[in-house]
Amino acid sequence: MRSWKRNKLFVAISLVSLVVGIACTTLLMAFVIHEYNVENYNPNKNRILRLVQTLPFAQQVVEGTFIYGGTVPQIVSQFPEIESYLRTQTFKDVRVKIEEQEFQSWSLVAADSTLTAFFPFHNIVGDVQDALLKPGDIAVSELFAKKCFGTTDCIGKNVDILLSEIGIRRIVAVFGQPEQSMMHTDILLPLEATESSDCMLLLKEGTNIKKFRQRFGETELPTLLGNGHLRTQTLQESYFDATVKDSNQVIKHQQSTLLGVGLLSALLILFIGCFNFINLSFSRLLRQVHMLHIESIMGATRSQMRQQLFLDTFLMVLVAFLLSLLLMNDLLPAFNHMVSVKLTMEYLFSWQVFPLILLFIIILSVIPASYMGHRLHSISETNYRHFFTGRKKRFIVALLVTIQFIISIGLMSTFMIIRSQMYLIKQEEKHYENIINVYTDANAQLALKNRVDEVKNIEGVEAAIT
Known part of the structure; x- marks a missing residue:
């Protein structure tokens, strides 16, 4: 503490550097771990497959997850390895009305009663399973309940869902979102129509997934364009397939390249913080050499001096870590908004992230302290002046500063490129905001062409083509 008091400027700059480095590195590493371990808390994640088929889209042939719901039982019946299936219809930006007050931008999922076997929703009040069994009932998320009713005690309340053929529904359950889940929804209700849906399969325990997927892909099955072949994806494959x-x-998706950039950025930011700390350490080496020589004359052993150096470095890193927790708590909302993720402080202290934080503290403490304890004990003032105040010191400092600037410029350039690419993607999406694609099978193409002129006369339609 006396040493810190004598070197206030060194301590202040070192703490700021370490706090920012630890906070940014921890957040970026937590983001990478969170996204890579998607569905980590789902006990059945390794037995779930999503169906994919070839679809016509905007005069092109693409792969999509659209499955005609009525064909799913026929598909499943041919494979005894399948334990259950799940069909879903989803809607985003749904409007609801509660006691003449309207609430917007909610997501809705209509699903089979098997939903809870695929995604483990946490029951807060009531049971989600009850909402999936009876038409007219719904389950709502904790966020929905608190925003619309101010409390989770809203069982029996009516919600008017402003979508055709849905209307007024009664709340029978309030749920919490599954942790690290691909699916985030606000309203759950039973699936009543099977015309269009996304489909997932749950395989029986012990099934050889590799052999099943191969046989499934080789089997001729009902598709949108007649008999053909369907493909399967695991949840993780689906998550990283854009x-x-x-x-x-x-269902959320993530770019694998973004995780790579996040991991690289985390390491580079940590290096910058370490370089700053090393550069600043040069400024007080002479004082430390004097201190160690005086302590040695007064009878201090080598182990005692190494212990002192370790505690000095460890306390610096520990204080920086504690301060970084405050910074992370303030930065977390902005960080979540920036990368579209839902990290919490509880997650940062989970077994997935916290051991990594402890590893940071050990690396930042043990390695510098061990080196300094070994090096400073044997160095004389003459050696210090020869090595640390001459050309070698200037060369080392210049090298560290140059590397630091290169990393900083690289990080800023990467960030600007990513931001510009995201802006271009959003601008491109706007071209398709008001376009609706109508699909039909080959036999109905002629009838569809005859109705183009009729569609053009509908109010709100600017143009229609086939």
Whole structure:
């Protein structure tokens, strides 16, 4: 503490550097771990497969998850390895009305009663399973309940869902979102129509998934364009596949390259913080050499001096870590918004992330302290002046600063490129905001062409083509 008091500027700059480095590195690493371990708390994640088929889209042939719900029982019946299946219809930006007050931007999922076997929703009040069995009942998320009713005690309340053929429904359960889940929804209700849906399969325990997927892909099955072949994806494959057109609007996807950039950025930011700490350490080496020589003359042993150096470094890192927790708590909402993720402080202290934080503290404490304890004990003031105040010191400092600037410029350039690409993607999406694609089988193409002129006369339609 006396040493810190004598070197206030060093301590202040070192703490700021370490706090920012630890906070940014921890958040980025937590983001990478969170996204890579998607569905980590789902006990059946390794037995779930999503169906994918070839679809016509905007005069192109693409792969999509759209499955005609009526064909699913026929598909499943041919494979005894399948334990259950799940069909879903999803809607985003749904409006609801409660006692003449309207609430917007909610997501809705209509699903088979098997939903809870695929995604483990946490029951807060009531049971989600009850909402999936009886038409007219719904389950709502904790966020929905608190925003619309101010409390989770809303069982029996009516909600008017402003979608055709849904209308007024009664709340029978309030649920919490599954942790690290691909699916995030606000309203759950039973699936009543089977015309269009996303489909997942749950395989029986002990099934050889590799052999099943191969046999499934080789079997001729009902598809949108007649008999053909369907493909399957695991949940993790689906999560990191942005090329497939997903008909499930509440299923989230992630770019694997973004995780790579996040991991690289985390390491580079940590290196910058370490470089700053090393550069600043040069400024007080002479004082430490004097201190160690005086302590040695006064009878201090080598182990005692190493212990002192370790505690000095460890306390610096520990204080920086504690301060970084405050910074992370303040940055978390902005960080979640920036990368579209839902990290919490509880997650940062989970077994997935916290051991990594402890590893950071050990690396930042043990390695510098061990080196300094070994090096400083044997160095004389003459050696210090020869090595640390001459050309070698200037070369080392210049090298560290140069590397630091290169990393900083690289990080800023990468960030600007990512931001510009995201802006271009959003601008491109706007071109398709008001376009509706109508699909039909080959036999109905002629009838569809005859109705184009009729569609053009509908109010709100600017143009129609086939």
